[in-house]
Amino acid sequence: xxxxxxxxxxxxxxxxxxxxxxxxxxxxxxxxxxxxxxxxxxxxxxxxxxxxxxxxxxxxxxxxxxxxxxxxxxxxxxxxxxxxxxxxxxxxxxxxxxxxxxxxxxxxxxxxxxxxxxxxxxxxxxxxxxxxxxxxxxxxxxxxxxxxxxxxxxxxxxxxx
Amino acid sequence: xxxxxxxxxxxxxxxxxxxxxxxxxxxxxxxxxxxxxxxxxxxxxxxxxxxxxxxxxxxxxxxxxxxxxxxxxxxxxxxxxxxxxxxxxxxxxxxxxxxxxxxxxxxxxxxxxxxxxxxxxxxxxxxxxxxxxxxxxxxxxxxxxxxxxxxxxxxxxxxxx
Numbered sequence: 001x002x003x004x005x006x007x008x009x010x011x012x013x014x015x016x017x018x019x020x021x022x023x024x025x026x027x028x029x030x031x032x033x034x035x036x037x038x039x040x041x042x043x044x045x046x047x048x049x050x051x052x053x054x055x056x057x058x059x060x061x062x063x064x065x066x067x068x069x070x071x072x073x074x075x076x077x078x079x080x081x082x083x084x085x086x087x088x089x090x091x092x093x094x095x096x097x098x099x100x101x102x103x104x105x106x107x108x109x110x111x112x113x114x115x116x117x118x119x120x121x122x123x124x125x126x127x128x129x130x131x132x133x134x135x136x137x138x139x140x141x142x143x144x145x146x147x148x149x150x151x152x153x154x155x156x157x158x159x160x161x
Numbered sequence: 162x163x164x165x166x167x168x169x170x171x172x173x174x175x176x177x178x179x180x181x182x183x184x185x186x187x188x189x190x191x192x193x194x195x196x197x198x199x200x201x202x203x204x205x206x207x208x209x210x211x212x213x214x215x216x217x218x219x220x221x222x223x224x225x226x227x228x229x230x231x232x233x234x235x236x237x238x239x240x241x242x243x244x245x246x247x248x249x250x251x252x253x254x255x256x257x258x259x260x261x262x263x264x265x266x267x268x269x270x271x272x273x274x275x276x277x278x279x280x281x282x283x284x285x286x287x288x289x290x291x292x293x294x295x296x297x298x299x300x301x302x303x304x305x306x307x308x309x310x311x312x313x314x315x316x317x318x319x320x321x322x
Binding site for chain 1: 162163187189192193194195196197198200201202204205206207210211212213214215216217218220221224225254255256267268269270303304307
């Protein structure tokens with residue numbers, strides 16, 4: 001599900017974080033654990049990667065990460081504020097210095113005119129710092145959208161490190 | 162990281178659970194999100210899969226899943242009681258009817274005579290029912306141990322479904 005280039009990027013990110021003594025957590029919806037799986041594929045990742053949350057249901061986004069349920073109702077689970085709240089919730093719940101979150105429409109179903117298949121909101125938060133956000137629309141099928149999200153999440157974390 | 166046979170097994174499990182109206186959560190240490198990633202690779206998995214927890218650090222095993230810290234100190238993170246406590250914690254924290262958990266030595270480092278590389282404790286819990294456990298020693302490298310753990314976790318869940 002992940003190619004060698006993704007694993008290389010994961011290894012580079014982990015090396016950068018370890019050098020700076022920063023720890024990391026993930027909060028994933030549409031990727032369903034694939035970001036964490038990519039990071040933990042790297043031997044020695046436990047020095048940096050504390051863990052992560054796969055919050056596929058809205059209830060888990062609220063209960064596990066503390067995303068306000070009203071925000072999910074008002075904005076939809078696939079939205080910038082929910083992605084930001086997931087990343088910031090992952091920081092709080094994990095104790096890590098950095099967290100990345102994503103929520104999107106991996107397809108093949110679930111798309112709409114406003115939120116097409118491939119739309120993914122990605123947010124990366126650093127404790128005491130700003131939270132970055134992007135909302136690309138990735139081409140391809142479910143596997144391609146998920147793989148592209150992993151790459152974008154790792155790239156965003158490298159900008160924050 | 163996952164082959165077609167694994168994804169076929171994941172799809173079969175999800176179909177069986179959906180037919181019975183059962184929901185599912187995961188709690189992963191050595192696989193680091195790969196079980197959840199395999200399950201959510203299947204389109205429509207959100208009907209069944211509520212989410213999961215990647216508890217790589219001992220602190221996250223305790224704080225996120227409620228594994229007693231004293232149990233981790235006494236038995237080690239890679240142990241039957243910790244695997245069982247992770248699965249049962251995932252049930253409580255997710256609200257799912259079924260949960261699977263794993264904790265093991267994926268390698269290449271971290272092995273010992275008592276707990277060699279490839280040893281993985283896997284537990285699957287059903288709400289109100291028994292918790293199954295197994296502790297295979299898988300051959301091969303880090304990727305092989307993680308992939309074999311995903312297959313064994315899915316097979317164990319199918320026995321509980």
